[in-house]
Amino acid sequence: MAGPVPIGGRLRRVPVDRLRRYGTSYAMLLPFLALFAAFLLWPLANSLYLSFTSFDGVNPAVFTGLDNFAELAGDARFRHALGNTALYVVASVVLGTLLSLGLALAFNGPSWPHRIMRTLFFLPSVTSSIALMLMWKWVLFPSEAGLANTIVHWLGGSTVPWLATPSLTIPILVLMSVWGGMGYGMVLYVAGLGSIPEEYYEAARIDGASTWQRFRHITLPLLRPVTTYVVVTGLIGAFQVFEAVYIVFRGTNNIGGVLDSALMIVPYLYDQGFTHFKLGYASAIAWVLFLIIFVLSLVNLRVGRAMKEL
Amino acid sequence: MAVAPMDRLAPARRRARHEQPRAGGRARRNRHLLRLPFYLLSLTMVVPFYWLVITVLKPPTELSRIPPSFVPESPSFVNFHDPEWSAERVNPGHLQGVFQRFQVEFGFWRFLFNSVLVTTAITVGALLICSLAAYVIAKHRIRGRRVIFLMIIASMMVPWQTTLIPNYVIMRNLGWLDTYTAYIVPGLAKAFVLFFLVQFLQSVPNELIQAARVDGAGEWRIWWQIVLPLLRPALAAMSIFIVLAEWNNFLWPLVIVQSDEMANLPVALARLNSYFGAPDHQGAIMAGGFIASVPTIVFFLIFQKYFTRGIALSGLKG
Numbered sequence: 001m002a003g004p005v006p007i008g009g010r011l012r013r014v015p016v017d018r019l020r021r022y023g024t025s026y027a028m029l030l031p032f033l034a035l036f037a038a039f040l041l042w043p044l045a046n047s048l049y050l051s052f053t054s055f056d057g058v059n060p061a062v063f064t065g066l067d068n069f070a071e072l073a074g075d076a077r078f079r080h081a082l083g084n085t086a087l088y089v090v091a092s093v094v095l096g097t098l099l100s101l102g103l104a105l106a107f108n109g110p111s112w113p114h115r116i117m118r119t120l121f122f123l124p125s126v127t128s129s130i131a132l133m134l135m136w137k138w139v140l141f142p143s144e145a146g147l148a149n150t151i152v153h154w155l156g157g158s159t160v161p162w163l164a165t166p167s168l169t170i171p172i173l174v175l176m177s178v179w180g181g182m183g184y185g186m187v188l189y190v191a192g193l194g195s196i197p198e199e200y201y202e203a204a205r206i207d208g209a210s211t212w213q214r215f216r217h218i219t220l221p222l223l224r225p226v227t228t229y230v231v232v233t234g235l236i237g238a239f240q241v242f243e244a245v246y247i248v249f250r251g252t253n254n255i256g257g258v259l260d261s262a263l264m265i266v267p268y269l270y271d272q273g274f275t276h277f278k279l280g281y282a283s284a285i286a287w288v289l290f291l292i293i294f295v296l297s298l299v300n301l302r303v304g305r306a307m308k309e310l
Numbered sequence: 311m312a313v314a315p316m317d318r319l320a321p322a323r324r325r326a327r328h329e330q331p332r333a334g335g336r337a338r339r340n341r342h343l344l345r346l347p348f349y350l351l352s353l354t355m356v357v358p359f360y361w362l363v364i365t366v367l368k369p370p371t372e373l374s375r376i377p378p379s380f381v382p383e384s385p386s387f388v389n390f391h392d393p394e395w396s397a398e399r400v401n402p403g404h405l406q407g408v409f410q411r412f413q414v415e416f417g418f419w420r421f422l423f424n425s426v427l428v429t430t431a432i433t434v435g436a437l438l439i440c441s442l443a444a445y446v447i448a449k450h451r452i453r454g455r456r457v458i459f460l461m462i463i464a465s466m467m468v469p470w471q472t473t474l475i476p477n478y479v480i481m482r483n484l485g486w487l488d489t490y491t492a493y494i495v496p497g498l499a500k501a502f503v504l505f506f507l508v509q510f511l512q513s514v515p516n517e518l519i520q521a522a523r524v525d526g527a528g529e530w531r532i533w534w535q536i537v538l539p540l541l542r543p544a545l546a547a548m549s550i551f552i553v554l555a556e557w558n559n560f561l562w563p564l565v566i567v568q569s570d571e572m573a574n575l576p577v578a579l580a581r582l583n584s585y586f587g588a589p590d591h592q593g594a595i596m597a598g599g600f601i602a603s604v605p606t607i608v609f610f611l612i613f614q615k616y617f618t619r620g621i622a623l624s625g626l627k628g
Contacts, residue, residue: 024529025450032443033458035499040465043476050475057479099351106348117348119614120355126610126617129558130576131599134583135362138592144376145589147361153377179354184621191622240469243560243576247583266471266561274565279475286472297467 050283057277068284078285081256081263087170088264089238092177097230099178100185101223105215108190118190121183129180133247136176137163140248163249166261173244173262181237185230192226193219232300236293242266265289366597370405370590389593405590408597411582414570421578422601428493428574429556433549435498441545444507445537449519450529459508465501471561478565492566493574497556503548506624510544511537547620550613557606575602 051068053061072078103121107114124132139147140162149159162168196219204214245267249257255271256263265285273282365373367385388394391407409417416423447455477496486492518540522532538545560576567573573581575598582598585591610617 022450022452025446025452028442028446028529028533029452029458031439032499032504035439035495036462036465036501039477039480039496039499040468040473040501041461043473043480044465044468046476046479047472103348103351106345117352118618119611120352122610122617123355123359123607126554126606128575128579128599128602128606130560130579131362131596131603134579134595134599135358137583137586138365138596139358139361141589141592143589145374145378147357147378150377187618187621191618236469240471242471246560246564247580269471269474270561273475274478279479283475286475289469290472293469294467 047283047286050280051287053280055280055283057279061280064280068281071281072284072288077256077260077263078268080260081265081268084170084260084262085239085241085264088173088177088241089235091170091174092181092238093231093234095174096178096181096185096234097227099182100230101189101227103182103186104189104193105219107186108193118183118186121186123183124180125184129243130247132180133176133243136172137248140172164258166257166259169249169257169261172248173241176244176248177238177241181234185234188226188230189223192223196222228300232296235296239289239293239296240266242270246270265292362596362599365592366600368593369403370593371403373593374589389597405594408582408594408601411594412570412578418578418598418601420571421573421575422605424490424572425557425575425602426605428490428559429553431490431494432497432556433552435494436500436503436552437545437549439498440500440503440548441507441538441541442533444504444511444541445533447504448508448511449516449537462501462504466505474561474565481566487566488568488572490572493563496562497559500552503552506548507541507544510541514540543619543623546616547623550617550620551624553609554606 050061052063052065054064054067055061103117107117107121141147141149142159142161142164144150144153144159148162152158152160160168162172200218200222201214204218209217241264245255245257245262245264249262250267251257254260255267255275266289269282269285269289272278272285364380364382366389367382367387368379369384369386369388372379372383387407388404389407391409392404394401395404395406395410409419412418412420414420446452447459481487481492481496486495518536519532522536527535558576559574560580563574563577564580567577570581579595579598579602582595585595
C-alpha cells in the first residue's frame with residue numbers, strides 16, 4: 001500500500017535495434033493490459049455510466065442523471081446498511097488489530113508451544129470461508145442441539161435465538177470476523193517483531209528502561225508500518241463484507257436478516273442488482289463503496305506521509 | 311528483502327532474548343501470566359473446529375439429540391455417503407450423504423474438480439501474465455510505462471465489487487455465463503500481483519539481464535529463463551495469495567453460475583445451506599465444509615514456512 005515507487009532509474013540503455021525491442025516490450029505487456037482494460041478499466045467506467053441510468057439488465061439503459069444518488073440519499077435501508085457497516089468495520093478492525101498484536105507478542109518465540117499456537121490461530125485463514133460461516137451458523141443453532149445454547153444451558157441460562165436477535169447481529173458478525181482474522185494479523189506482527197534489532201532492547205535495558213517502556217518506545221513505534229498495513233487492509237476488507245451476511249443471516253426473502261440488522265453495503269448491492277435487477281441503482285451503491293475505499297486509501301497515504309515527516 | 315535475513319536470524323536472536331538471565335523469577339512468571347489469556351483464547355479456535363469434526367462423524371439420529379454428545383458415540387461416514395438411504399423409500403434415521411445430494415454427474419466431486427481447475431488455471435495464468443508485464447515495466451525503458459504503472463497502482467484502490475455489475479453484463483453479452491471462461495479470464499490481470507512483482511524485480515540487479523542480452527538472448531527467452539527463476543520467491547508468495555483467494559471466491563461465482571454443474575465448492579456449500587433448518591442435516595453440511603477445507607489446510611501444513619514468509623513479505627513490502 002506504499003505510494004508510487006520511483007522506477008528503474010538505474011537502467012542503462014543497451015545498443016539494440018530500438019524499434020524491434022520496443023515492439024517486443026509492448027507485445028509482452030499486451031496480455032495484461034488487454035485483460036486489465038477489458039475487465040477493470042472499461043467496467044469501472046461502465047459502472048459509473050450505469051449509476052446515472054435506470055438500467056434493469058433487460059431494456060436499454062435510460063439516462064436519469066443524479067436520480068439514483070438522490071434516491072440513495074433518501075433510502076432508509078441504504079442508510080441503515082451504511083450505519084451497520086461503519087459499526088462493524090470499526091469494531092472488528094479495532095478488536096482484530098489489538099488481538100493480533102497481543103497474540104504476536106505472546107507467541108513470537110521459536111519454541112514448539114508458540115509454534116503450535118501460531119498454527120492454531122492461523123488455521124481459520126486457510127479454511128474455506130463458507131465452511132466457517134456454516135460452522136458458526138451451526139454453533140449458533142437456535143436450540144439446545146447447538147453448541148452455544150448448550151453452553152448457555154450449562155451456565156443456567158435459557159435458549160437464545162442468536163441469529164434472530166437483532167441486537168446480537170453486529171456483535172456476532174464482529175466476533176466471526178475477529179476470530180477468523182486475528183491469526184493473519186498475528187503473522188504480520190510476528191514478522192514485524194522479528195525485524196526489530198535486538199540491540200535496541202539491549203541499549204534500553206542498559207539505560208534501565210522497564211518492560212512497558214521498552215514496549216512503548218521501541219516495539220510500538222517500530223511496528224507502526226505493520227500496524228498501518230493491518231489497519232488499512234482490515235478496513236478495506238471489512239467494508240466489503242458479504243459472505244457472513246449472505247450465509248449466516250440472510251432470510252428467505254430478506255438479505256439483511258431480521259429487521260435488516262445484518263444489512264451491509266455489498267449485500268445490499270447484491271440484493272438490489274441481482275435480486276431486484278435494479279442494476280443502475282446497484283451501480284450507484286458500488287460507486288459509493290468505491291468512494292469510501294478511495295478516501296480511506298488517500299487518508300492512508302496522507303497519514304503515512306505525515307508519519308514519515310514527524 | 312528485509313524478511314529473508316530476519317527469517318534466518320530471528321529464531322537465534324529470540325532464543326538469546328529468552329535465555330537471558332532475568333532480574334528474577336518474578337518477571338518471567340509475570341510474562342507467563344500475561345500469556346495465559348491468549349492460551350485460553352486458543353480454546354475458541356480448538357472448540358469450534360472440534361465441533362465441526364465431531365458433527366461430520368455423527369449419524370443424523372445422534373445429531374438431533376438434546377443435549378448434544380461431545381464424543382461421537384457411533385462415529386461413521388454416513389454424512390459423506392449413506393448406503394442405507396435410497397430415493398425410492400423412506401428409511402427413518404437415514405439421510406443423504408453430501409455425495410448423494412446433488413443431481414450432477416460425479417456428485418460433490420464435480421465441485422471439488424471445478425474449484426481445483428479454476429484455482430490452478432487462474433494461479434498459473436495470472437503469474438505468467440503478470441510476470442511478463444512486470445518484467446517490461448521494471449526493466450524496459452519504454453514510453454508510457456510510468457503512466458501504465460501509476461494507473462495499475464491507482465486501480466488497487468478500486469474495490470472489485472464496483473466492477474461486478476458491468477462484468478456480469480459483459481459475461482452475459484459474450485455468452486460466457488455458466489462457463490469456466492467466465493471464472494478464469496476476468497481473474498487473470500491482478501494489479502496487486504503485478505505491483506508486487508515489479509517491486510521485487512526492482513531489487514534484482516540488471517547485470518544478469520544485460521549479460522543475457524549481450525549473449526544475444528531474445529526478450530521472451532530472458533523472461534522465461536532468467537526473470538522467472540529470479541522471481542521464484544515472489545511467485546511463491548503470490549501463488550499462496552491467489553490460491554487462497556480463488557479457492558474462497560464466492561460472490562463472483564454466485565453471480566455467473568446458473569447450473570449445478572458449474573458451481574465451485576463455496577457456491578455448492580451455499581446451496582447446502584438450504585437444508586439448514588434441521589439439526590440432523592448438519593452432518594452432511596459440515597461434511598461438505600470439511601471437504602472444501604481439507605485441501606487448503608493440507609496445502610498450508612506442507613508449505614507453512616512459505617505461507618508465513620509470503621505474508622510477511624507482502625506486508626512489509628506492500
